[in-house]
Amino acid sequence: MSQLTIETNVSEIVTVLPQSADLFRKLRIDYCCGGKISLREAAEQRELAPIDVLAKVQKMEEKWVSRQSMHPSSFGEKTLVAYIQEKYHESLREELPLLSPYVTKVARVHGERDPHLLKVLEIFNTLRKELIDHTDDEDLNVFPMILKFFENPSEELKYKLRPHVAELEEEHDNTGALFHELREITNHFTPPKDACGTYRLVYARLEQLEKDTFEHVHLENNILFERVKTHLN
Structure with a gap:
């Protein structure tokens, strides 16, 4: 409660x-x-x-x-895909546009004193575009193909899926590298002692975004895609 x-x-x-x-x-x-x-x-x-x-x-x-309360590792493929879409894809589409004005404001107001904030803004804008493009591709193209493959495996779908899964995993690696850089330049999302509330809010929400994204990537790479790859070999 x-x-x-x-x-x-x-x-x-x-x-x-x-x-x-x-x-x-x-x-x-x-x-x-x-x-x-x-x-x-x-x-x-x-x-x-x-x-x-x-x-x-x-x-x-x-x-x-x-x-936060569901445990997806035991879900079937349809439920797992729906869970990823509802918890992570929808959340990204809500959070990224809402967070953007705060990151922009902090960079504009405090960037002269703390120039690393300009880089934070640059990385955030890259993440925003790449994460939205990535999830759109999954929802519109790859996830439907995966579900179709589990329902009715075929050599044609195997051939189509392999490069898609490899590409998504590569994009996940790139996302991880961006978050690593973000964490490094923000001193592990630790704001200055005299930081204002908005400055602190940005760091807290960026850290939460990192946490959610890593959970998101884990479910895809290590659960969903691993299930796919066992049938592709």
């Missing part, structure tokens, strides 16, 4: 549930410099009903918890 209440500080809510920053931004609730006040007080300042804002936060939290 959620420990978040209307008396929880806004800044604490964003620390526990970084995605809630999107909601607060939309509602024009300050979670950064003015975030050291309760959700009740912050909502009332915006003439919003605190209990309604809390309900929105808890709905986001429930969605996040449900995505």
